[in-house]
Amino acid sequence: MMQRFKAALLQRRNNLHIHSLRFLNQFHTRNLCSLPDTAITDELDNQVLVEGKAWSRTAILNRPSVLNCLSTAMGARLQKLYTSWENNPDIGFVAMKGSGRAFCAGGDIVTLYHMINAGKMEDCKEFFRTLYTYIYILGTYLKPHVALLNGITMGGGAGVSIPGMFRVATDKTVFATPETLIGFHPDAGASFFLSHLPGHLGEYLGLTGQKLNGAEMISCGLATHYAHSSKLDLIEEQLGKLDTDDPSVIETSLEKCSDLVYLDNISVLHRIEILDKCFSHDTVEEIIDALESETSKTNDAWCISTLRRLKEASPLGLKVSLKSIREGRFQTLDQCLIREYRMSLQGISNQVSRDFCEGVRARMVDKDLAPKWNPPSLEQVSKDMVEHYFSPLSKSEPDLELPTELREAFT
Structure with missing residues (x-):
């Protein structure tokens, strides 16, 4: 190395x-020209x-x-x-x-x-x-x-x-x-x-x-x-x-x-065998089923807390995230970043769901810790909803441009 x-x-x-x-x-000229000089100095330097x-x-x-x-x-x-x-x-x-x-x-x-x-x-x-x-x-x-x-x-x-x-x-x-x-x-x-x-x-x-x-x-x-x-x-x-x-x-x-x-x-790394057994499944539903099965057999505290966390999360976010991590296994860093940029813009566009804004509102703004996810359940998250996050942006919206021709790929 x-x-x-x-x-x-x-x-x-x-x-x-x-x-x-x-x-x-080119980047700085495009993005900072509208700011006053004092604001630029404060923002960038401090x-x-x-x-x-x-x-x-x-x-x-x-x-x-x-x-x-x-x-x-x-x-x-x-x-x-x-x-x-x-x-x-x-x-x-x-x-x-x-x-x-x-x-x-x-x-x-x-x-x-x-x-x-x-x-x-x-x-x-x-x-x-x-x-x-x-x-x-x-x-x-x-x-x-x-x-x-x-x-x-x-x-x-x-x-x-x-x-x-x-x-x-x-x-x-x-x-x-x-x-x-x-x-x-x-x-x-x-x-x-x-x-x-x-x-x-x-x-x-x-x-x-x-x-x-x-x-x-x-x-x-x-x-x-x-x-x-x-x-x-x-x-x-x-x-x-x-x-x-x-x-x-x-x-x-x-x-x-x-x-x-x-x-x-109590480290999760001592539970890597059961973790792999449950989280190796193809879908979020199957992962949850596997955890519930383990819980019914063992009443294991880790399985119980893991299930609780999954049920607190956005159902759409869970399915999108699982697909993203699985795709990342076969991509370079730049490919992941370009895909994640596309996913992020789709996620904040509110075209499929307002889950991002709702999640931030519930946890960071109003802090009521009671987000109203849409869709509210995994069963209501369609394949098309998930695929939308991975689909190309509009013709007028370019993908993330990275200086890949100047740098060696990170694999």
């Missing part, structure tokens, strides 16, 4: 620099801070009051920073962390909810375009990347970190992809990384939105290293002293600060 990254960097740096800057200049070291740069997600939820401005700034750093021969590697008690709780879905209700669909599209394009850049990055996943790491927060080379989880890390509980689907590249987890763990996480801790993340491969949160300052100090672009040197530095991992007795 190290040799491939270095060779690609040497061969393509000049060409990538010219074309990536052209791509980003929501993502930069910490510079001799041979590295750290991007700091800086919206602690909303758990560092991702905005369009953050996606745009991350694109610009990462492209600049990738093309700078004096920067060997890049890191990312969050301010406060979260790494990143995902996309700013409350703002997205208000934009949809205000009819600002172009702004919604820009949100997904900026976020997904950054994730693709990270997934194909030519330099080592270290994400410090201390605290809440959910939804889009996983998307902006897991495609990178190194992910450090801690005792405070809480991972989840809870999109079905708000009438949506695991996005931001989640259909790619969930589908590549051991067995059918990805289906379980994607459908139920259940949480994993740091020890579980490294045990299943979502994280590459684990360290107690008290060691983060030491990890950052050691990384800051490195004068390298060699992944093996960074690996060694992280290993020195890493701790042994011990799974709790």
Whole structure:
């Protein structure tokens, strides 16, 4: 891997620099020209801070009051920073962390909810375009990347970190992809990384939105290293002293600060056999039937809680999410992102259902925790409804355009 990254960097740096800057200049001109200069500065500079070291740069997600939820401005700034750093021969590697008690709780879905209700669909599209394009850049990055996943790491927060080379989880890390509980689907590249987890763990996480801790993340491969949160300052100090672009040197530095991992007795990873047995089925209905069968035989607490979560989720969201994760198993990261972009626009268009807005309203706005899903049951979710999420956008609406011709595919 190290040799491939270095060779690609040497061969393509000049060409990538010219074309990536052209791509980003067109992007920023199109999307930011309507904002006042002061607003642009505030949005782009303050929501993502930069910490510079001799041979590295750290991007700091800086919206602690909303758990560092991702905005369009953050996606745009991350694109610009990462492209600049990738093309700078004096920067060997890049890191990312969050301010406060979260790494990143995902996309700013409350703002997205208000934009949809205000009819600002172009702004919604820009949100997904900026976020997904950054994730693709990270997934194909030519330099080592270290994400410090201390605290809440959910939804889009996983998307902006897991495609990178190194992910450090801690005792405070809480991972989840809870999109079905708000009438949506695991996005931001989640259909790619969930589908590549051991067995059918990805289906379980994607459908139920259940949480994993740091020890579980490294045990299943979502994280590459684990360290107690008290060691983060030491990890950052050691990384800051490195004068390298060699992944093996960074690996060694992280290993020195890493701790042994011990799974709790109640961890879902101890139940991987029954999980695979239930979540390997072709349909959501069959998955639920299998869980109910196990429950009737064993009265197992995990089966009971899993069934409860599935029954709280959007029926349409469950079926769309299962199909998405299954397709992700046979696609590259860019293919998943392009498909998820299409699915996301279909999901917020309200053409088939208003489940996304209803889910956000119930959980994040009114907080009554009583969403009225439409359709209200799995039986009423037709195949055509599900297929609509995967169907091409209108002739006037292009698919997500990623700079794939400039970068090596992430598989």
